[in-house]
Amino acid sequence: MHAPIGHFDNARPAPDCLDELTGPVADAVRDWSGSVPADQIVYVDTDPRWADTAVFVEHYGQELLERSANCVVVAGKRAGETTLAACVVLSTARVDVNGAVRRQLGVRKASFAPMDTATGETGMEYGGVTPVGLPGGWPVLVDPAVVDLPYVLVGSGRRRGKLLVPGKAFAELPGAVVLEGLGIPAA
Incomplete structure (x- = not known):
């Protein structure tokens, strides 16, 4: 199979390589539902030595810089309660934690x-960490x-390997909220 973006030697439909994924990610791919078929999610084998963004794009394709996303876990606190959430922004942006995230989660x-x-x-x-297979709720x-974006490169749950996911699938993930202003240009 040829990867839809990047230059990868080993690209396969994610449902064909569940053993390469962590348990939660494999379960999410196995139980996938939505308008994007699971076999359009592509697993690419990558070397963890090249995991950092600058080295990664140099090795696997410069165009990936504009087509990669980071998934970060944030903790919101209010009245002694902690809410965990995931934020998915392009790798060329940073998460507006103190603005958009705080307001969306309703936390102080x-x-x-x-x-x-x-x-x-x-x-x-x-x-x-990837948005595919996060805890329910x-x-x-x-x-x-x-x-x-037509395809976005994100983590696979492990440092080795990445997922190439059609952009519109992110809006259909469990608990997904498409939030204007979440990603702000990196300084």
Whole structure:
């Protein structure tokens, strides 16, 4: 199979390689529903040594810089209660945690969740957290720029490997909210 974006030696439909994914991500692909068929989600094998964005795009294709998204876990706090959510923005943007996220979650304070919270709650590896397969009930805040792309590169749940997902599928994930102003240009 040829990857729809990037230059990858090994690209396969995600349902054909569930053993390469973490449990929560494999379950989400196995139980996939929505307008985008599961076999349009593509798993690409990548070397974890090239996981950092600058090195990654140099190795796998410069066009991926504009077609990659980061998924970060945020913790919102109000009255002693913590709400965890995922935010998906293009890799060329940063998450507006103190503005858009705080308002959307209705919390007084929002910040990036600690690494052990992000990995422990998602069952995914740090640096590979993906919006596919997040815990039920989590808000998944998605910047419209992600939804507008034909394909977006995101984590696979592990540091090794990535998923290529049609942009419109992000708007259909459980708990998804397409939120204007979520991603702001990186300084």
